[in-house]
Amino acid sequence: MTVRTAIEQATKSVLGAFSPGEDETDILDTLQAEHDEVQELLEKLTKSEDGREQKRLVAKIKQALVPHTKAEEQAVYDPVSALRGEKPKIDGAEGYTEHALASATLLQLDKLAANTPQFKAAAKVLKELIDHHVREEEKNIWDEVKENFSAEQREQMNRDFLAAKSLVKVF
16 A cells, blocks of 8 residues: 555545445545555565565566456455446456556466566566556546446445455465
8 A cells, every 4th residue: 555545545534434325435545545555565566675575576467466356356346347338348348457467467477486587577567457457447447437336325335345356265
């Protein structure tokens, strides 16, 4: 979690204490915090020169990313894909595809020896994939969520996301 995200979450918690009912979180706020966390871990991974640290970071990325992607598909992509029109369906399908590619790359990193050219290449590819995916998702999918779902629906999406995330088993 970045310092900015931590401050935003703390501010929201404090304000929620003074405003009953304001403690519900919009799905997009939760996703932003988790995107920031994973991108920070990937940045550390691609810069690390220590094999032990690289393997530890891969484990942390898996613990953060796998439940996130599975729950996001269920709580966000499926409702967006159900919207009218071809664009939301394409955006949802693209998100599913990129999540599958990220999972495959994580599996590859698990099998590779750390601190090798192959490991570093796979880590770089994963970071680039996630960076690309986050940029597109935060534009395309999030625009669909903002335009088509009320604040209450986005809060319910967040509850659904957190519930689904708690059920995911990491490979």
